[in-house]
Amino acid sequence: MTDAPLVRRHTDLAVAVLTLDSPHNRNALSAALIAQLTEALDAADADPQVRAVLLTHTGSTFCAGADLKAGGIRSGPRLLVELITRIATLTKPVVARADGHVRAGGLGLLAACDIPLAGSAATFAFTEVRLGLAAAVASLPVLVRADPRAAARYLLTGEAFDTAEAVRIGLVTAHAEALDGILAGLRASSPQGLAATKEITTAQLRERIAATSAGLEQQSIALFESADAAEGIKAALERRDPPWAI
Template structure:
């Protein structure tokens, strides 16, 4: 039996559009989805006719984070680091468009993209802290892109916030009404100019991943191995509050 693709792709006037299409798990970052997405990014990077990549989604969720049911609790951090690193090192800009929920590791994916836009249906939350975890590797691009004081609030509280707040704190570049102008600008830019400009704009993220990813993967592994996190993840899967929730 042929498995349906979880990442759909087409090219529209020099922009490769990659659509996350795994509604059964809210576009969670499973090993299979990440492999498909990485292959699609590689193909776009190697195509001289492609100027940029647009990453979007089907359904009401852009990305719900790691797929704990499919991959367990140990593979997710390394898989996410690899994906974020590939986006940061791609020679072509990646634009994310979210018009649905963005949670946990999905925020790392969104923040790793060079430009991000979001619609009125988008909501954002770092849910890890409520599970006995931390947004360890997802924080790598988030703390590069977003205002650190605002990021601290949402990483520590797990509060849900909207697109207006995501734009205000720099996690999202603009409302999605700006998307056509952004794509027009990318189509008007020279391939060489785009590659050189991305070298400048993604440098801080590449350096952060190189220097901190291993430490944060180790932190994530320690947390996932704890009894507190096991209870938090179990409570989430059973759709109930963990015992520490007041």
């Protein structure tokens, strides 16, 4: 392994472009990736020349969720809560573009963004339930942003769905073709106006984080430490069905 950055950044006409660049593990939410992404978000928030953030990725996966091979079970849920909170409290809007697979905690990351977009190659699934887990922390933004009936279906079944369905249920704002127009609108907007408007639009998410994140974090840790999860994760890494699959 090299010390190459897991999150690359550059600025494009007042937009800080942050690229998840850890394709060897499908941009999984390792402690190192979360730390680098948080640092990049902080830098963008502090830069008066930056109007908005665009989060994108390399490889065929936007984010695969928790890094199941890296350990860190007890710290992972807390780190994801902190990342979702940082996106929600950033004074600048965060646009995301997913052009590949989005799984598990990656859906929490995507849903936390203010304007998530997805290309035709994107697919989505809350795979936790099939591993003996639950999308506990990821549900924080999902249950605020998406249609609750549709969210319940996909959280409970682990079914995969496409971009058209993600847009229909409100998990994704629009297809990726809308990106240029959205960025043009953000670039034309007042920094003060954007910050004040974001505070309004994220109020419900920030309230849910404050009220429920501690309990969801503890639930997630308990599930990760269970016998069912140990078997489910082992089966996933071995590319076989767990014993409860019929």
